[in-house]
Amino acid sequence: MTLSLYNTLSGRIEEFKPVREGQVGVYVCGLTVYDDMHIGHARTYLAFDVILRYLKYSGYNVTYVQNVTDVDDKIIKRAREREVDPLQLSREYALRSREDQKALNLLEADVYPTVSSHIADIIAAVEKLIASGHAYVADGSVYFDVSTALDYGKLSRQDTEHLSRHRIEPNSNKRNPLDFSLWKKSGKGELGFDSPWGFGRPGWHIECSVMSAKYLGGRFDIHGGALDLVFPHHENEIAQSEALSGEQPFVKYWLHTGFLNSSGEKMSKSLGNILPVREFLKSHSAQSFRAFILQTHYRSPVDYREGGIDAAGKSVARLGIFRRNLSGIAARAHAEGGSMAKDLAQRLSEDFTLAMDDDFNTPRAFAAVFDFVRGAKGLKLGNESQSSLASALGMFDSVTGVLGLGLSGSSAALTVEERKLVEERDRYRAEKNWVESDHIRDELARRGIKLVDTANGTQAAWTG
Numbered sequence: 001m002t003l004s005l006y007n008t009l010s011g012r013i014e015e016f017k018p019v020r021e022g023q024v025g026v027y028v029c030g031l032t033v034y035d036d037m038h039i040g041h042a043r044t045y046l047a048f049d050v051i052l053r054y055l056k057y058s059g060y061n062v063t064y065v066q067n068v069t070d071v072d073d074k075i076i077k078r079a080r081e082r083e084v085d086p087l088q089l090s091r092e093y094a095l096r097s098r099e100d101q102k103a104l105n106l107l108e109a110d111v112y113p114t115v116s117s118h119i120a121d122i123i124a125a126v127e128k129l130i131a132s133g134h135a136y137v138a139d140g141s142v143y144f145d146v147s148t149a150l151d152y153g154k155l156s157r158q159d160t161e162h163l164s165r166h167r168i169e170p171n172s173n174k175r176n177p178l179d180f181s182l183w184k185k186s187g188k189g190e191l192g193f194d195s196p197w198g199f200g201r202p203g204w205h206i207e208c209s210v211m212s213a214k215y216l217g218g219r220f221d222i223h224g225g226a227l228d229l230v231f232p233h234h235e236n237e238i239a240q241s242e243a244l245s246g247e248q249p250f251v252k253y254w255l256h257t258g259f260l261n262s263s264g265e266k267m268s269k270s271l272g273n274i275l276p277v278r279e280f281l282k283s284h285s286a287q288s289f290r291a292f293i294l295q296t297h298y299r300s301p302v303d304y305r306e307g308g309i310d311a312a313g314k315s316v317a318r319l320g321i322f323r324r325n326l327s328g329i330a331a332r333a334h335a336e337g338g339s340m341a342k343d344l345a346q347r348l349s350e351d352f353t354l355a356m357d358d359d360f361n362t363p364r365a366f367a368a369v370f371d372f373v374r375g376a377k378g379l380k381l382g383n384e385s386q387s388s389l390a391s392a393l394g395m396f397d398s399v400t401g402v403l404g405l406g407l408s409g410s411s412a413a414l415t416v417e418e419r420k421l422v423e424e425r426d427r428y429r430a431e432k433n434w435v436e437s438d439h440i441r442d443e444l445a446r447r448g449i450k451l452v453d454t455a456n457g458t459q460a461a462w463t464g
Helices: 039-057 073-082 086-103 116-131 160-166 204-216 227-245 286-294 306-332 340-357 362-376 386-402 416-430 434-446
Strands: 004-007 012-015 023-028 061-066 135-138 141-144 180-185 200-202 220-226 251-257 260-262 449-454 457-462
Touching (some): 004 251, 023 204, 039 260, 039 286, 061 204, 116 135, 116 141, 116 180, 116 204, 141 227, 180 204, 180 227, 200 204, 204 227, 220 227, 227 251, 286 306, 306 386, 306 416, 306 449, 340 386, 416 434, 416 449, 416 457
Parallel strands (some): 023 220, 220 251
């Protein structure tokens, strides 16, 4: 089986064939940096993190671009409220966003282009669109003429006639209600840049077209983001990018993630139901969030549940303890022995690949990992050869690495809460408070975690 994925543009599952053999270009829309990254954003970036990891695991040379929108009306409004420079505000939140992504164990992009550092490129693109008849100037602003776009609405499958009557706010400067801004005239005292049409700033959509083309070429493989970007953002990107390059299609595969919901509603700043990543990580581990999210397919919505996060954290903890125990057995094994572990590793490799090749089906991938763990319960020191156990450990690390679980470090063995319980028990033991110490030991045992007291401190062992 070869990798297949759901393409929003075609509305069907397609076999993945990159534009250039062995090379994959990926562009994921980044944050508008006027506030902290929240876990709704993280749901999308985490999904693409695993997609990127799997593409690399599959042998592709991946170039990953994630833009930073540092020039935007929301940034200007927030900066005015705080009486600070807009670009200073956006730089601070861009840095905090990178810190949050690192804390979530997200792969770094190869490039994080900002709007403010690509103004000349954006102006050149807008000039080209005007010269080719795809855009027009009106009162210091520039608009894209949607009537010149081939098959406008093909990504979102929107009825453009309906949109023009009911979805678009009227603007007397526009020829057509669907026309969208490429360059916006800046008001007095607002952030802006000099241009042939006057002092202003880029529209939202043009930035992604320009920066993706600059770093990935006029046609590349995967463009992604959350489902709410399909229209108007990605629809407008297609219209202006294909007008600029003349290539069809601009992007070969469009991938979109489902929303992270709270009580059935999408998490968003406008609804006031968001949870910043750094607040979430004060009481939960990054692995627990990752496991919770990845047990739902990336295209499906996820309803945030504290109980679900806790359960996912316990599952990751057991995987971490299992990994440490398997590593211990492998280190003490003899050169000669059976090959059951190697056979389990081969089955894990096949099942994991089948799952991920099926439109990055992470729920099935997780099931393959737990099937491997159940099968490996029968592995005993003395029965398996060192090479067989090494194969099993290596494959386990490879597939959990694609899932980004970070299980090779000892800190992954227990959840934040469970590590605190172990520390609390150590304190009780030092105080010779055996009643409370045993109470914590029994609580962890109920969770499947056996504590072993050694000369080097307390260690956890997996009990199944």
